[in-house]
Every structure is written in C-alpha cells, then in structure tokens.
Amino acid sequence: MDLRDSIRIIENFPVEGISFKDITPLLADGEALREAINQIVNHLKDKNIDMIAGPEARGFLFGVPVANELGIGFIPVRKPGKLPYDTYAVEYDLEYGKDRLEIHKDAIKPGQRIAVVDDLLATGGTVAAVSKLIEEVGGEVASLNFVIELTDLNGRDKLQGYDINSLIKYDI
Numbered sequence: 075m076d077l078r079d080s081i082r083i084i085e086n087f088p089v090e091g092i093s094f095k096d097i098t099p100l101l102a103d104g105e106a107l108r109e110a111i112n113q114i115v116n117h118l119k120d121k122n123i124d125m126i127a128g129p130e131a132r133g134f135l136f137g138v139p140v141a142n143e144l145g146i147g148f149i150p151v152r153k154p155g156k157l158p159y160d161t162y163a164v165e166y167d168l169e170y171g172k173d174r175l176e177i178h179k180d181a182i183k184p185g186q187r188i189a190v191v192d193d194l195l196a197t198g199g200t201v202a203a204v205s206k207l208i209e210e211v212g213g214e215v216a217s218l219n220f221v222i223e224l225t226d227l228n229g230r231d232k233l234q235g236y237d238i239n240s241l242i243k244y245d246i
C-alpha cells in the first residue's frame with residue numbers, strides 16, 4: 075500500500091502559496107490509518123520509549139494510537155490556555171503564522187525517554203518547540219516521527235542530533 079495515495083493536496087490553503095497536505099482521506103481509510111500507525115510503531119518498538127508526546131491538534135490523531143499500540147502513555151502538548159495545571163510555554167514560528175505551545179510541568183519524570191509524533195514536518199518550528207518543552211520538564215527526546223515531511227522546508231536543519239522518521243516525503 076502507498077500511503078501517498080491517501081493524502082489530498084489542496085493548493086493555496088490556508089493562504090496563497092501553501093500546498094496543503096490534507097490527511098483526512100488517510101484518517102477516513104481504516105487500512106491506510108492502520109498502516110501509518112504500524113509503520114511508526116515499528117520504528118519505535120525497540121527504542122525503549124517511556125511515553126509519546128504530540129502537539130495539538132493533528133499530533134493527537136496519530137500520537138494516541140501509537141502510544142496505545144506500544145502500551146505506554148501520551149502527553150498532550152497544547153495551544154495556550156487549554157491545560158489546567160502549572161505549565162511551561164514556548165513561542166514558535168509556523169510555515170504560516172506564529173503560535174505558542176504549553177506542557178504540564180509534571181508531565182514527565184526526570185530522564186524518561188519521549189518520542190514525539192505529529193502528522194507533518196514543515197519548517198520544524200512546532201516539533202522544535204515540543205522538543206524544547208520536553209527537555210525543560212526533564213525528558214529525553216528519543217525520536218521525532220511524522221506521517222509527512224516537506225523536505226524543501228529543511229525542518230531537519232532545526233532538529234540536528236535527533237532521530238527523525240517520516241513515512242511520506244514531498245519536496246514542498
């Protein structure tokens with residue numbers, strides 16, 4: 075099965091010049107969804123991962139089923155004002171716009187090995203912010219996993235030294 079067949083491309087969404095990779099056909103296809111989750115699980119299964127972390131919102135869609143398959147917990151990294159307990163926050167740039175992410179201060183025990191799961195790597199701003207938050211609360215970022223990578227945006231340059239796994243690559 076080619077997961078690429080389950081991605082729909084919408085040009086000029088949400089703003090002019092962006093080639094948006096729409097994952098909803100993949101989410102709607104049980105076989106493709108299972109294949110994507112299995113491929114990420116296979117990458118992580120021998121890496122002694124203690125927990126999965128994923129950024130709101132699309133990181134939740136893939137992060138929770140991966141955590142469930144591995145039999146480990148999930149840490150939500152959320153947009154501002156959503157987490158009820160004490161948080162750390164970091165601001166970051168997106169392919170389109172700026173945003174802020176937060177994590178609960180007690181989300182991770184010191185030294186725990188955390189794998190990040192998200193739908194897409196573009197500029198790398200989001201996952202760099204997630205990694206910073208994980209490290210701030212005492213975790214080790216053991217792996218970064220994406221369904222899609224937009225290679226020409228050079229997200230990997232911001233993520234040097236980390237293990238990076240992406241299932242489908244587009245130039246842009």
Ligand SMILES: O=P(O)(O)OC[C@H]1O[C@H](OP(=O)(O)OP(=O)(O)O)[C@H](O)[C@@H]1O
Pocket residue numbers: 129130131132133167168169173192193194195196197198199200201229
């Ligand atoms: O590598 P980057 O340039 O940071 O871009 C990738 C991020 O952008 C999208 O999230 P978005 O912030 O649009 O939020 P959403 O998941 O709530 O749609 C996507 O789900 C990734 O998390």
Ligand SMILES: Nc1ncnc2[nH]cnc12
Pocket residue numbers: 092093094095096169170194196224
């Ligand atoms: N080109 C793109 N398609 C889908 N989601 C994105 N998030 C950031 N850039 C994106």
